[in-house]
Amino acid sequence: MTDPQLALASDIAIWASLAVLALALISFSAHLALTGAAKERRADVRAREQAPVGAGAPAAAWHGRVEAPGHLDESPASAAVEPPTVSHPGGVTRRWGVIGMQLTWMATFGVVGGTALRGLSVQRWPLGNMYEFAIVSASFALVVFSLWSLKRDRLWLGPFVVLPVMAVLIAGKVWYTEASQLMPALDNTMWLSIHVTIATLSVALFIIGAALGIVFLLRDSAERKGPVRGWLAGLPQANKLETMTYGIHIFAFPLWTVVLITGAIWAEVAWGRYWGWDPKEVWTFVIWAVYAAYLHARATSSWTKRSATWVALVGMLCIILNYTVVNLLITGLHSYSGVSS
Template sequence: MTDPQLALASDIAIWASLAVLALALISFSAHLAVTGAARERHDKVKAREKVRVGVGADGEQPADTVDDDRATGLTDSTTPTTAAVEPPTVSHPAEVTRRWGVIGLQLTWLATFGVVGGTILRGLSVQRWPLGNMYEFAIVAASFALIVFSTWSLKRDRLWLGPFVVLPVMAVLGAGKIWYTEASQLMPALDNTMWLSIHVTLATLSVALFIIGAALGVAFLLRDSAEKRSRIRGWLAGLPEGDKLETMTYGVHIFAFPLWTFTLITGAIWAEVAWGRYWGWDPKEIWTFIIWVVYAAYLHSRATSGWTKRHATYVALLGMLCIILNYTVVNLLITGLHSYSGVST
């Protein structure tokens, strides 16, 4: 049975969360713009001071020159040695407020509760795991992406990452609304609570991590291009150095790839339970494997000396493109055993 009132409450929660995320995107963008502009001014002043003061005859920095990391840290310059052991990812001029970024993070947390709440209500309305169609896949993936980003931002300064995560999450929720499916029961092949919860939960969690990885990859490519041209201006100055961004990109994919591997394995097991074979070259199975191959190629190219980090990052973004094609084209236009998008075509 389906509870229409709970389903309606779920829809309202998702729509309200989209509106809150739009406000969070504005706040994060303002934070990045303000921080970048202040950082750019700070670097210009520092460069002029270096020219005026000069470098000591022995090649060492003059004693009255303040270390950049301590002068521009997020905390007060009197912070003890922990700041020296683990400096902030982005050095901020002391006079720059983080107000806009903090507001953006607070709004993101509010939206996270809204999306997670809407997802739970959707599941309660149909009395099953909300993972049976494209719309439900979208809201669960968005929930995971928001939880990961919001939690990560509590431990480290990741306010600069806000626009790069919130925008694609809004796109995912928007796509889910475009291909919205009324709350209903599952088709027989999917009516297996254990494998539905294991296989599709792994898929949504790995996709959420891939989204964050792609966001970091785009940030890295933009910052790296600016560094190569020596034109780090505007909001780009508010991002961490390119090398740090690339390292974070790689780190997120290191976590996401094993999850996608288990997605592939559990899908094969579920296929044997539902259809009596582990692999049948169904379009969805093929594309799941293609995505696995592309991300495996990224990790391999990242560890290969003949590849630059930029070229390897392009491979990672190709993997995200394959995920998008798998979610849209394969679900909507290609007929197969996995044609359960729930969208009338």
């Protein structure tokens, strides 16, 4: 039994949330640009203050004191990098970032509400096709980011979370499926709610982890070249970003392990075997293996953190391939994308 009115309300909520997220992306980007410019100016002032007398800027004279040579920063690059404890320079408005966060909260309620309406319209968990997988994953990503921002200042991370979430929602709309009942193989409420819910939560965490990994690589490259300029100066230091990237994956990987295990159990219930080398099963294991390799590389001294992060991004690429190519082009027992061929 499907309620078309609730399904329509769900669609409207998702589309409206996409528009709100677009505004949030603009606000977060403005905040990052303003913060980066302020930190860049501040770093330039510090560099002039710490320059030796006679080198173009009388450092100590500006403050009425003489600095001892040992107090001078010997690293030109480090003079332009904010201390790890400073996340936002004083005197710079956070207005745009706060507006972006408020808009993100609005979009979060919209996407979660649209997802709930989708489930009510079909009287089941909204996890039966590619579109529903997309909106549930986006819901989890927005909820995790919004709650995380309550604990820490994560306004700088806003653009890098909102943009991929918008991409996920747009992809879901591209492969939209009308609200309908489940195919027989999926018609198991307990395993559907456990297996696919954990899968969507894992993917949401991996999306945030990939966003952090990309930001880390960009910031680290900038730091290696010298003083960090532009919007990159508005980001935390590279080592802090890498630690956050690792921390997110530490949470996500055990969840994906549960996905692999519960999928095997559900396969035995549905098809009478735990493992049958179905394309979806194989790719679920491939994703698990790639992220296991990332965690191993991260803990191995012979691997640099940059190299290990690239492995994590390969894992995100595998998730994208699993969602798109495997669902749409490869025939198997898990061919339930819902997209008309």
